[in-house]
Amino acid sequence: MIHFFKLIRWKNLIMIALMQILVKYALLLPYFRSGEVATALSPLAFFLLVLATVCIAAGGYVINDVYDIETDKVNKPEKVIINKHISEKTASALFIILNVIGVGLGFYLSNGIGKSGFFVIFIVASALLYIYSSYLKQMLLVGNIVVSLVVALSIILVGVFELIPVIDDSNRINQIFFFRIILDYAIFAFMINLLREMVKDIEDIDGDHKAGMRTLPIVVGRERTNKIVFFLSLIPLFSVVYYIISNLFKQQLLVGYFLIFVIAPLIYITIKLFSAEQKSHYRHISLILKLVMLTGMLSLLVYNFTLR
Numbered sequence: 001m002i003h004f005f006k007l008i009r010w011k012n013l014i015m016i017a018l019m020q021i022l023v024k025y026a027l028l029l030p031y032f033r034s035g036e037v038a039t040a041l042s043p044l045a046f047f048l049l050v051l052a053t054v055c056i057a058a059g060g061y062v063i064n065d066v067y068d069i070e071t072d073k074v075n076k077p078e079k080v081i082i083n084k085h086i087s088e089k090t091a092s093a094l095f096i097i098l099n100v101i102g103v104g105l106g107f108y109l110s111n112g113i114g115k116s117g118f119f120v121i122f123i124v125a126s127a128l129l130y131i132y133s134s135y136l137k138q139m140l141l142v143g144n145i146v147v148s149l150v151v152a153l154s155i156i157l158v159g160v161f162e163l164i165p166v167i168d169d170s171n172r173i174n175q176i177f178f179f180r181i182i183l184d185y186a187i188f189a190f191m192i193n194l195l196r197e198m199v200k201d202i203e204d205i206d207g208d209h210k211a212g213m214r215t216l217p218i219v220v221g222r223e224r225t226n227k228i229v230f231f232l233s234l235i236p237l238f239s240v241v242y243y244i245i246s247n248l249f250k251q252q253l254l255v256g257y258f259l260i261f262v263i264a265p266l267i268y269i270t271i272k273l274f275s276a277e278q279k280s281h282y283r284h285i286s287l288i289l290k291l292v293m294l295t296g297m298l299s300l301l302v303y304n305f306t307l308r
Contacts, residue, residue: 003085007065007094008058015290016057016154017050019189019297023158023182026300037178040113040165048105049161052122053154055102060129060150062095067133074207099126113165121157125150138213144197152190155182181303184243188296191236195269196289198229203282230273237266254302261295 024039024046031037041049065072065082072080082091106122128146137143159182167175201208201215202225208215217225240262248254265288272285 003081006079007062007081007086007091008098009061012061013054013058015294016151017054018294019155020050020053020158022297022300023155023185024162027181027303028158028162028178031174031178037163037174038166038171039162041109041162045109045112046162048109049157052102052105052109053157055098055105056122056126056129057150057154059095059098059102059126060133062091062098063130064133064137066091066095067137068211071204071207071211071213074210075204102126109161113161115165118160121153121160125153138211138215140214140219141216144194144201144216147197148190148194151193152186155186155189158182185297185300188236188240189293191239192289192293192296195229195233195236196286196293198225198232199273199282199286199289202226202229202276203279203286226273226276230270233266233270233273237263237270240266254299257299257302262292262299265292265295 024041028037028039032039066088069080069082069088072082082088086094103119103122103126107119110116110119128150132143132146132150136146159179163175163179163182198216202217202222205215205217205222209218216228220228240258244255244258248258269285269288269292272281272288276282276285
């Protein structure tokens with residue numbers, strides 16, 4: 001059972017679920033109770049949305065490991081699960097089961113809110129994760145962008161299912177206002193995840209090269225990629241600073257939170273990237289980026305004290 005949880009990356013799944021829960025219960029619920037925003041999903045329906053998202057993401061992790069057997073033997077031999085603890089056939093069946101559950105729940109939810117077209121989102125996400133693992137991850141930057149878009153989509157999904165179905169003329173301004181906040185956080189998640197994917201490519205260059213992939217470090221070299229990622233790391237840093245100045249400058253609590261828990265770690269990451277050389281350095285940077293994703297999303301807990 002422990003190998004099953006490692007295969008589906010249970011820690012990452014908790015992060016995905018937490019991001020969606022924070023959007024629902026930290027951002028939207030307090031304003032729903034005060035009548036400032038309308039939402040479409042009951043607690044049970046929202047749970048099913050989270051479950052559908054987690055199932056599709058878990059399926060993506062499973063199929064990724066199936067296609068990464070050879071590269072993982074080089075990059076992280078101690079963490080190889082497929083054909084060591086779980087057979088490839090079992091993993092493939094698990095991928096199908098998880099996606100059937102995720103897409104099936106998506107179909108049920110879409111029809112439940114009277115927006116059957118939303119069902120396509122789950123199919124697209126499932127297909128993208130499969131195509132990413134089987135083909136796109138071998139292409140220069142395309143795979144990095146696609147998987148980061150899927151991460152951002154998991155956040156936007158809450159706004160799509162909660163806010164859009166109940167928009168009318170009387171609440172349009174408020175609904176759009178909260179959807180834009182959700183979109184801002186999705187963009188932040190996209191930028192941080194894209195950086196992390198590129199850092200992981202540098203870390204995994206040996207196994208990726210052996211597998212014949214065309215990641216950025218393989219095409220242009222480790223040192224040049226390191227410089228590119230360094231300059232790209234300035235984008236989320238300056239974006240957060242601009243966001244604070246433009247939207248939150250008078251909210252001292254939020255400003256203080258972002259300075260300590262988001263901006264300071266991003267500055268630390270840019271400094272570490274400037275001098276990173278060893279595999280352990282990139283593994284450390286990848287971990288800090290994951291923590292920044294978490295602290296960035298946790299800032300939603302502070303919104304209830306500042307937006308009023």
